[in-house]
Amino acid sequence: MSILFYCEGDDGQLLQTFRQRLPGHVIVDWSSERTTTDLHDITAAIVWKPPAEFFDNSPRICTVYAFSAGVDSILQHPGLPENATIIRLRDAGMAQQMAEYALYGVLHSHRQMGIQRVAQSRKQWIQDDVRAIFAADTHVGILGAGALGLQVAERLALNGYPVCCWSRSARTMDNDRVTCVHGQEALGDFLQTCNILVCLLPLTNATTGILDATLFEQLPQGAFLINPGRGAHMNESDLLGALASGQISGALLDVFNTEPLPENHPFWTHPAIIITPHVAAQSLPVESVNQIVKSIQTVERGDVPDGIVDRSRGY
Ligand code: NDP
Ligand code: OXD
Numbered sequence: 001m002s003i004l005f006y007c008e009g010d011d012g013q014l015l016q017t018f019r020q021r022l023p024g025h026v027i028v029d030w031s032s033e034r035t036t037t038d039l040h041d042i043t044a045a046i047v048w049k050p051p052a053e054f055f056d057n058s059p060r061i062c063t064v065y066a067f068s069a070g071v072d073s074i075l076q077h078p079g080l081p082e083n084a085t086i087i088r089l090r091d092a093g094m095a096q097q098m099a100e101y102a103l104y105g106v107l108h109s110h111r112q113m114g115i116q117r118v119a120q121s122r123k124q125w126i127q128d129d130v131r132a133i134f135a136a137d138t139h140v141g142i143l144g145a146g147a148l149g150l151q152v153a154e155r156l157a158l159n160g161y162p163v164c165c166w167s168r169s170a171r172t173m174d175n176d177r178v179t180c181v182h183g184q185e186a187l188g189d190f191l192q193t194c195n196i197l198v199c200l201l202p203l204t205n206a207t208t209g210i211l212d213a214t215l216f217e218q219l220p221q222g223a224f225l226i227n228p229g230r231g232a233h234m235n236e237s238d239l240l241g242a243l244a245s246g247q248i249s250g251a252l253l254d255v256f257n258t259e260p261l262p263e264n265h266p267f268w269t270h271p272a273i274i275i276t277p278h279v280a281a282q283s284l285p286v287e288s289v290n291q292i293v294k295s296i297q298t299v300e301r302g303d304v305p306d307g308i309v310d311r312s313r314g315y
Pocket of ligand 2: 067069282
């Protein structure tokens with residue numbers, strides 16, 4: 001069986017690893033082999049951010065293995081075959097990284113490190129502005145209770161923070177460390193409790209622009225925002241407005257409407273914003289290849305793999 005391959009940024013290592021792990025398959029490198037190979041009968045693809053022409057000569061592709069947890073970019077691909085099944089990564093080592101990222105942001109806000117950074121830059125020894133607040137009094141809300149959101153929640157709860165997750169459908173936890181609420185009707189009450197809000201939603205029609213002025217106003221004054229979801233979850237000028245009014249005290253942002261973040265973007269120099277370049281949780285080659293190889297074998301056996309995307313829901 002042949003599989004068409006394109007993963008943005010791969011220097012050849014990933015391609016080689018897939019070839020080693022799937023010796024009974026022909027893995028066709030779209031970048032270097034598309035003009036010399038007949039792509040017409042290929043039925044599967046492994047992708048991360050494929051170019052616009054990727055599917056042009058492969059009309060029979062019916063299974064797409066996404067080398068990512070988020071599938072917004074592949075779902076928006078203009079050439080994606082209408083009935084193709086998309087299978088995404090689930091965790092694959094990203095949840096632990098994401099939990100560390102969120103913990104960093106939560107500690108930054110809870111221990112008021114923003115005030116310390118500014119004071120240090122002015123060589124000021126300021127004790128009075130820094131208040132002792134218990135973790136138990138710092139409520140963290142997580143938008144999304146999926147593969148990543150739930151592990152983030154567990155890690156924060158183990159560090160003493162009261163944590164509540166918001167999801168689309170009801171979820172029962174097997175412990176009482178983390179509470180869960182769901183649905184649009186629960187969102188307002190949920191937001192009122194969040195001193196720190198972490199966005200780990202997939203980008204869908206329903207979640208695009210969710211982090212806007214209306215949402216910020218429902219948070220307690222001075223809330224802190226952590227967004228490692230997707231840039232299009234957030235209205236960037238609404239965030240600047242909420243920071244200016246003090247409604248939001250600061251933000252840790254990993255994703256942006258335009259990536260890389262343009263050099264003249266106001267976020268770069270904002271004293272209350274910490275920027276990371278879409279690295280909160282990276283796809284780890286070994287774990288991700290293992291998961292995709294397992295999914296390919298599962299599909300070829302005729303069984304149902306983990307991580308099938310519901311295209312109508314958008315995740
Ligand atoms: P999952 O699909 O496992 O979880 C998504 C969660 O969001 C689910 O709990 C789901 O609810 C909830 N959700 C979806 N739509 C809605 C809605 N309309 N209202 C309320 N809740 C909703 O995703 P992952 O946890 O694996 O990943 C989340 C996102 O993290 C990815 O889509 C990607 O955008 C981002 N990401 C960012 C990375 C980075 O480095 N910055 C790395 C990896 C991922 P339900 O449980 O009811 O289905
Ligand atoms: C992902 C990402 O979705 O890295 O996997 O953003």
